[in-house]
Amino acid sequence: MNYLNTLFFQRCMTCKHKQMQPITSPLCVTCQKNLPWLNPNHCTQCATPLLDPKTKLCGNCIASPPHFDQTIALFSYEHPINLLIHDFKFCNRWRLATILGKWMHETLVSQWHTLKNPPSHLIAAPMHNDKLKKRGYNQALLLAKSMAKASGSLDVLLPCKKLSNNPPQSSLNRRQRKKASPHIIVIHPKQVKNKNLLLIDDVITTGSTLNSLAKSLKSAGANSVSVCCLSRTCHSK
Numbered sequence: 001m002n003y004l005n006t007l008f009f010q011r012c013m014t015c016k017h018k019q020m021q022p023i024t025s026p027l028c029v030t031c032q033k034n035l036p037w038l039n040p041n042h043c044t045q046c047a048t049p050l051l052d053p054k055t056k057l058c059g060n061c062i063a064s065p066p067h068f069d070q071t072i073a074l075f076s077y078e079h080p081i082n083l084l085i086h087d088f089k090f091c092n093r094w095r096l097a098t099i100l101g102k103w104m105h106e107t108l109v110s111q112w113h114t115l116k117n118p119p120s121h122l123i124a125a126p127m128h129n130d131k132l133k134k135r136g137y138n139q140a141l142l143l144a145k146s147m148a149k150a151s152g153s154l155d156v157l158l159p160c161k162k163l164s165n166n167p168p169q170s171s172l173n174r175r176q177r178k179k180a181s182p183h184i185i186v187i188h189p190k191q192v193k194n195k196n197l198l199l200i201d202d203v204i205t206t207g208s209t210l211n212s213l214a215k216s217l218k219s220a221g222a223n224s225v226s227v228c229c230l231s232r233t234c235h236s237k
């Protein structure tokens, strides 16, 4: 039994069937095949699904372009990805970062040719210290480290410190999100100056948190900021 075999569970996380193959994924082959991969027809800038295959940008990005240049998202935030992310974040199943980061890296490689500014460095969405103490780990940083390891060439930077401890966007409805105070993030400019950055997070909802982070990174001198998220919510609350 190799190292990966020890990482996951005897039973598929979704259908609960006992896995007969060596366990390198938390899901059985069938469930993995049926994952809710994001429809390829989505906004290149924010990954919102689009109805018209001829369009490249959604109405929001045309009317008010976000500060990040591009978004790569793997999955629609629905079953069983929501379950997987919930367990990864809240049930101490941090080892899932290995397979989730590997999937994110594979998707990044497959879309590398579409990136206007291919990234040289990864930055995880920062977590406030209070939350970090409570959870014990920043899931976005684990994903970034896993992606970096899979790539063998990308580096993870830690230039950001989050000073505000706002509730996550995904827990708020549309009205609450509009009223929420902005995240306060401190950046060390020396680390990001002239670099092409890829922001890593687990879920993109409105994109406002990543947008304010991208704005701060560009103000600090970053050459470009793109986003890579494990999943995207496709229906607003």
Ligand SMILES: [Zn+2]
Pocket (backbone or CB within 6 Å): 012, 013, 014, 015, 016, 017, 027, 028, 029, 030, 031, 032
């Ligand atoms: Zn299954």
Ligand SMILES: [Zn+2]
Pocket (backbone or CB within 6 Å): 043, 044, 045, 046, 047, 048, 057, 058, 059, 060, 061, 062
């Ligand atoms: Zn968009």
